[in-house]
Amino acid sequence: MDTFLLSALCLLGTWAVLAGGVTVQDGKLSFPLESVKKLKDLRELQEPRTRKSGGLAVPQVCSHQKFPEELKPLCKETNAREILHRLEAIAEDPSSCEICAFAACAGC
Secondary structure (H helix, E strand, O other): OOOHHHHHHHHHHHHHHEEEEEOOOOEEEEEHHHHOOHHHHHHHHHHOOOOEOOEEEEEHHHHOOOOOOOHHHHHOOOOHHHHHHHHHHHOOOHHHHHOOOOEEOOOO
């Protein structure tokens, strides 16, 4: 019984490490899958409006308090809106990233 329990814990630990290690890459930017998944909850907050920040059009969702810190570097990109749309596609169906169906996903 102790051997079974130890084996189960080892497998769960390995799975947790692997699941946490999946990253999504868009160009030179790379984000943890868990952060990308949070975009799904913020999707309804995205509106066509943008605000100007230093001459760049920044999507409004970037200033939301629940916007993941790990994704904030993308808000400084000139094509932030396009990057967010690509990441949202992954956030809609994260299981496809977890099995590496998207070329942008790594660490599966």
